[in-house]
Amino acid sequence: LLKLTDTELESLSSNHGLLIEWLAPHLPELKPLTELCELPTHSLTKLKEPGPHFNTAIPGRKLEQIEAFAAAVGKIENSIVEWCGGKGHLGRRLANNWQQAVFTIEYNGELCHAGELLAKKTKINQHFYKVDVLSANANRHLPKHHAIALHACGDLHRSLIRKAIDARSPAIDLVPCCYHLGHLSPQGKEEEYTPFTEGLQLRLNRDALRLAVTETVTSAAREIRWRDQEMAWKLGYDQLRRKITGNDNYKTMKPINKQWLREGFKLFCSHLAHRDRLELNHEIDWTHFEKLGWQRQNEVMRLSLVRNAFRRPIEMWLVLDISNYLSIHGYHVEMGEFCKRATTPRNILISARKRPF
Incomplete structure (x- = not known):
């Protein structure tokens, strides 16, 4: 070495x-870890061209991630809830392509205001709500909507999973990120990661969770x-x-x-x-x-x-835990890479669709 x-x-x-x-x-x-970490690539839907000035407010690499996510999600048949959506770039792109209303949930009021201006400028049916997604106030936005989240960190994506299941959301598309963030007890002390799936024996502390997201390829x-x-x-x-x-x-x-x-x-x-x-x-x-x-x-x-050899295996274990939990609660789940790792190393998209029974 x-x-x-x-x-x-x-x-x-x-x-x-x-x-x-x-x-x-x-x-x-x-x-064996090489084979265990292999994932299929999501099939891509050809998107409509959004117009010459639609994406001018989006940085280059972020735009690549949004375009890749939007193409990998496939047809959207319900109005959209964009979780931790910032200025609503992703929701706006999907709304433009599928002619669905989008409701962007974001805690930062300044980002909400900036997103409202962009939605008005691009004539998109997009509504912003200044909401703490960890609070009960976020629950009411999920029923009957297609939930999306691109790089929602730690407790923010864990909250979406639980709330969307409770709301019986018809569809969820999630790219998790920063698994270590927010994993604290009510007293603010660091705790071991609590898996969604009961009975798992692997115990991960905050450092192990952080290891999964330490790559610098971007x-x-x-x-x-x-x-x-x-x-x-x-x-x-x-x-x-x-x-x-x-x-x-x-x-x-x-x-x-x-x-x-x-x-x-x-x-x-x-x-x-x-x-x-x-x-x-x-x-x-x-x-x-x-x-x-x-x-x-x-x-x-x-x-x-x-x-570092264990970074991707740890992340695979975490997303499999999420996927299994969604499956247990009545969703058909697919996992795959939605873009190249050079675009973002957090490139695993979990797509869940509520089963009809």
């Missing part, structure tokens, strides 16, 4: 199948550089802290102010030391500790490949 070049590291990090193949001679137990090169720098500087500070305190145990760090990354390694460490109530002297060799940080970052990225 530690002998991998940067090019080899990048290649293995971005290709799960290749990573499993590379690790299999050393960990043969991993080999990140810009600049974002990746900032990520690498943050990791290296944190590890460099960790080496400094160990030297000063004599405590050789790793200490988990809280999220940082990203502005600190623009101020140089010395000030970055000063901010962290102030937060940790750690006194720094004037004789520190900052170049030395920054170099140590980059060395550790180099090692961590390579050693993490073994852990």
